[in-house]
Amino acid sequence: MEKIVECIPNFSEGRDQSKIDQILDAIQSAGVQLLDQEKDPDHNRAVVTFVGEPDAVLEAAFRGIKKASELIDLTKHKGEHPRMGATDVVPFVPITNVTTRECVEMARRLGKRVAEELKIPIYLYEAAATRPDRENLANIRKGEFEGLRDEIETNPVRQPDFGEPKIHPTAGATVIGARFPLIAFNINLTTSDVSIAQKIAQSLRFGSGGYRYVKSLGFMLKEENRAQISCNMTNYTKTPLYRVFETAKREAQRYGVTIKESEIVGLVPEKALIDTAIYYLQLDRFNENQILEYKLHGKGGKQSILEFLHVLALARPTPGGGSVAALHAALGSALLSMVTGITVNKTRNKELKDSHGFLKLQAYEFYKFIEKDKDAFDKVMEAFKLPEDSETDKKKKNNAIQDALKIAAQTPFEVCKKILFMYPYAETLAQKGLKNAISDVGVALYSFHSGFNAARVNVLINLKSITDKEFNETVKTELDSLKKQEESSYQEIEKIFLTKL
Numbered sequence: 001m002e003k004i005v006e007c008i009p010n011f012s013e014g015r016d017q018s019k020i021d022q023i024l025d026a027i028q029s030a031g032v033q034l035l036d037q038e039k040d041p042d043h044n045r046a047v048v049t050f051v052g053e054p055d056a057v058l059e060a061a062f063r064g065i066k067k068a069s070e071l072i073d074l075t076k077h078k079g080e081h082p083r084m085g086a087t088d089v090v091p092f093v094p095i096t097n098v099t100t101r102e103c104v105e106m107a108r109r110l111g112k113r114v115a116e117e118l119k120i121p122i123y124l125y126e127a128a129a130t131r132p133d134r135e136n137l138a139n140i141r142k143g144e145f146e147g148l149r150d151e152i153e154t155n156p157v158r159q160p161d162f163g164e165p166k167i168h169p170t171a172g173a174t175v176i177g178a179r180f181p182l183i184a185f186n187i188n189l190t191t192s193d194v195s196i197a198q199k200i201a202q203s204l205r206f207g208s209g210g211y212r213y214v215k216s217l218g219f220m221l222k223e224e225n226r227a228q229i230s231c232n233m234t235n236y237t238k239t240p241l242y243r244v245f246e247t248a249k250r251e252a253q254r255y256g257v258t259i260k261e262s263e264i265v266g267l268v269p270e271k272a273l274i275d276t277a278i279y280y281l282q283l284d285r286f287n288e289n290q291i292l293e294y295k296l297h298g299k300g301g302k303q304s305i306l307e308f309l310h311v312l313a314l315a316r317p318t319p320g321g322g323s324v325a326a327l328h329a330a331l332g333s334a335l336l337s338m339v340t341g342i343t344v345n346k347t348r349n350k351e352l353k354d355s356h357g358f359l360k361l362q363a364y365e366f367y368k369f370i371e372k373d374k375d376a377f378d379k380v381m382e383a384f385k386l387p388e389d390s391e392t393d394k395k396k397k398n399n400a401i402q403d404a405l406k407i408a409a410q411t412p413f414e415v416c417k418k419i420l421f422m423y424p425y426a427e428t429l430a431q432k433g434l435k436n437a438i439s440d441v442g443v444a445l446y447s448f449h450s451g452f453n454a455a456r457v458n459v460l461i462n463l464k465s466i467t468d469k470e471f472n473e474t475v476k477t478e479l480d481s482l483k484k485q486e487e488s489s490y491q492e493i494e495k496i497f498l499t500k501l
Helices: 017-028 054-071 100-118 144-151 194-204 241-254 270-281 292-297 305-312 321-347 350-384 391-432 435-463 469-499
Strands: 004-007 033-040 045-052 087-096 122-126 174-178 183-189 214-221 226-233 259-265
Touching: 004 054, 004 100, 017 033, 017 045, 017 054, 033 305, 045 054, 054 087, 054 100, 087 100, 100 122, 100 174, 183 194, 183 241, 194 214, 194 226, 194 241, 226 241, 241 259, 241 270, 305 321, 321 350, 321 391, 321 435, 350 391, 391 435, 391 469, 435 469
Parallel strands: 087 174, 122 174
Antiparallel strands: 004 045, 004 087, 033 045, 183 226, 183 259, 214 226
């Protein structure tokens, strides 16, 4: 099963985009997927989020730290946010099929390598901490770069977990760890009095009697002349966003100010926002199955094309050609829907208007086959892993393999049949669609043609391993018939649209 780890390094550069871009290039060169980047000139800090398989994420983090150490000089760095390193903090977060323990091991491996190769002292925090007082990042970062520089060589309490007790002259020190998904949540006030933000932050943070899973500070946003409460929500399931927001609002009222706005820096877990919506709308009987997108695309919403390409490129058998065939068909359907929509807007053609929504729905339906095809072949691989210690086991295993192979063949077979059903719509648009969009009709046609042939070969490859001759003959006969129909329709529609180019 694929393992996915998230990494969210914080770099002490929020003003020079060229430096940030060089760091991003270094990170992406390791083959990870960049999800997000945020920079703040007041804080003079950039937060980067990327995901990938553990080894790739580990390498990407190292390359980012190395590049940052070459570009960022902390002796010249000024910003509102506390910092002690060019790469200030590097947390690993388990996402899929990865444990916190594995992320802790990643933190230790990275820390050892950075200390040895880059001569940057490393401190471990959160779940990777080697002692209780280092679980809290604020304890490690106390005094920031300048304070650590003065104490690291003489104060035993400031000894790093990896590396010599000697600060890197320009890159400082770096904190690395493993943790639960964190939400960086800022609240901006309608005042320029930073002392009010600091008092509210004090009431929120756990260290001074506030919420267990909140770390907060008060800052001044100089560009906006506004005070800000900056919160790190370390466990949104136990201290939710709305509770912190409501507390901050009540505290602000004590000082005669209000909240102007709030913001989330970087990415946020979906459930944190759903919980907030449920609270403010008082949805007592709401459940996530009522979310439209969950019903259309499955829980978690749509997978982006970029995400699909990332997974497709991995050295794994699934997703594979069958999923790509379905994607071709989905793209073709979406294009036909687009051409229908702009044609209707221009011509008010009622016949086309009636098919607009249907075509869009078909794009979603084909999209579902991307996952269906993957799941079908995953079942085949699972069947091959069944035990065969006895004759009974062997028989059960063989039956399971054959059943799974039939489903794996039927899935792309369904895609072939559904694609053929789309050709009349392509023909209608080739004849009646907006002339300026005729090339889009052609691309849709070619997408269907590619999708059909891709799905067809996936049917055939699975039939080779199926021992049920009757099943094979039935599917092959119908597939041959579909192929003839597809080729005839494809050629006819191609002639129509080519004459209109």
